[in-house]
Amino acid sequence: MVDRSKVEQVLVNLINNAIDAMPVGGSLYVRSYLTKSDKLRSMAKDEGGNALAIEEDAIAVEVEDIGAGMDENVRKKLFDPFFTTKKRAEGTGLGLSVVKNIMDMHKGLIDVESQEGKGSKFTIMLKKFTG
Numbered sequence: 596m597v598d599r600s601k602v603e604q605v606l607v608n609l610i611n612n613a614i615d616a617m618p619v620g621g622s623l624y625v626r627s628y629l630t631k632s633d634k635l636r637s638m639a640k641d642e643g644g645n646a647l648a649i650e651e652d653a654i655a656v657e658v659e660d661i662g663a664g665m666d667e668n669v670r671k672k673l674f675d676p677f678f679t680t681k682k683r684a685e686g687t688g689l690g691l692s693v694v695k696n697i698m699d700m701h702k703g704l705i706d707v708e709s710q711e712g713k714g715s716k717f718t719i720m721l722k723k724f725t726g
Contacts, residue, residue, distance in 0.1 A: 596724060597701050597721060597724075598697075598700075598701070601697045601700070601701070602697070602701070602721070604693065604694075604697060605694050605697050605698065605719060606625075606656065606658065608690040608691065608693065608694050609658040609694065609717050609719075610623065610625065610658055611690070612690060612691070613658055613659070613660035613662065613715070614660075615662075615681070616660050616662025616663050616664075616714070616715065617660055617661065617662040617663075621660060621661045621662055621714075622660070622661050623658070623659070623660050624657070624658075624659040624660075625656070625657070625658055625659075626656070626657045626659075627654065627655065627656045627657075628654075628655055629652060629653070629654060629655075629723065630652075630653055630654075630655050630720070631651065631652065631653065632651040632652075632653045632704075632720065632722075651722065651723075652722075652723040653720045653721060653722055653723050654720065654721050654722075654723050655718055655719070655720045656718070656719050656720075657716055657717070657718045658716070658717045659714065659715070659716040659717075660714045660715055660716075661713070661714040662714050662715065663711070663712065663714075664709045664710045664711045664712055664713050664714050664715055665680070665709045665711060665715060666711050670707060670709060673691050673707060674691050674692055674694070674695040675692065676689060676692040677689065677692075678691075678692075698719060701721055702722070703719060703720055703721040703722070704718075704719070704720040705717065705718070705719050705720075706718045706720075
């Protein structure tokens with residue numbers, strides 16, 4: 596089972612970041628669907644510690660914006676504690692670090708696709724529980 600409040604915290608952080616990436620407005624999409632774990636496993640940098648087996652049923656949630664996007668250098672540091680592209684008064688750089696820690700705690704996967712000037716899409720994947 597997952598810690599509901601922690602997963603909510605993940606989604607709130609991702610949605611808030613998406614909103615911040617679109618200061619003059621834009622579109623924000625949140626999608627959830629059932630899939631097989633190999634879809635994201637091939638995208639995410641799986642460090643071997645997740646609980647998703649190949650071809651295992653999983654729940655994916657995507658948070659996508661049409662904001663500023665980011666370059667490769669920013670993407671590499673994205674989950675580092677205290678890394679931020681925001682002004683000092685706007686953020687501490689802990690939001691995505693917390694997101695990554697929560698996903699690790701749930702043995703889930705997280706991936707980001709982004710292109711500068713075209714927006715970002717974060718995908719989280721958690722094991723589908725049956726019972």
